Amino acid sequence: MDILPEDLIVASSGDPRARTVLILHGGGGPQTVATIAVHLAETMQVLMPTHPGWEGTRRPESLTSVARLAAGYLEFLVERGARDVVLVGSSIGGWIALEMALQAADDERYQGLIGALIDIDGVGAVVAGEPIADFFTLDARGLAEIAWHDPERGYVDPAALTDERRAVLRTNASTMAVIAGRSMSDAGMLGRLDAITVPTLLVWGESDRVVTPAYGQAIADRIPAARFVQIPAAGHLPHLEAPDATWAVIDRFLSDATALG
Incomplete structure (x- = not known):
């Protein structure tokens, strides 16, 4: 696994005999998806890596794009002997999940590796008339x-954070700029999404203005048979603002996806 560091940090929970879910965090780090891991660990084996370069971890110099990070995670799953994996990605993690599904669809080595995909307010595509907010120009x-x-x-309030924590957040942002780019998007992704054939759910907070619900709907429209669901009274992280509504949508989708599989 030459793309990811050998000391990749991966939190694991749940029943190791159950279906595997890989949870991919966004720019805010692994703590932003910790509640997803706790919820899904009740019925699944959860793998939750910290992306290299986040939270003080090491990023290999060759890891300079979402495409390469996605390739690394595919190899990570293959090395574990995983099959029928559910990908769950939030924000940038949603982009990584989409890219993993696209690469898997195009490579016979990964046949049967990915079983379903859940994109929660993910970035990554360029949608006309629905720009991604410029995260890098915003204060807290x-x-x-x-x-x-x-x-x-x-x-x-940044003033309430320790100097150490502020330094980590600056490094997280710098790593995100290297891997995702300042545009947080791939100009060619939207036109490739019809290659994704696994069951796919897009979950969107109705109040999200980082990437609007119209942006999410445009992505869903390009993926065959994808479902798009909005969560009321929630923004970019609906699993934090409206967890019960989010779990209801995700659990229903996973139940249906298991039945279809």
Whole structure:
């Protein structure tokens, strides 16, 4: 696995005999998807890596794009002998999940590896008339305003953080700029999405202004038989603002996807 570092940090939970779910975090780091891991561990084997370069971890110099990170995670799953894996990605993690599904669809080595995909307010595509917010120009207050239905709930005063934590957040942002680019998108992705044939669910907070529901619907429209569901009273992280509504949608989809599989 030459793309990912050998010391890749992966949290594992749940029944190792159950279906595997790989949870991919966004720019805010693994803590932003921890509740997803706790919920899904009740019925699945959960793998939740920290992307290289986040939270003080090491990023190999060759890891400079979402495509390469996706390729690394595919090899990671193959090395574990995984099959029929559910991919769950939030924000940038949604982009990584889409890219993994695209690469798997185009390579016989990965046949049967990916079984379903859940994209939660994911970035990655270029949609006409629905630009991705410029994350890198926003301060903490501005980010809370566009990412949360209730901005006061999402706002964290940088002055309340330790110097060490502020340094980690700066490094996270720098790594995100290297891997995702400042545009947080791949101009060619939208036109490739029809290659994804596994059951796919797009979950979107109705109040998200990082990537709007119209943006999410445009992605869903390009994926055959994809489902698109909006979560009321939620922004970019519906699993944090409206967890019960989010779990209901995800659990129903996974039940249906298992039956179809």
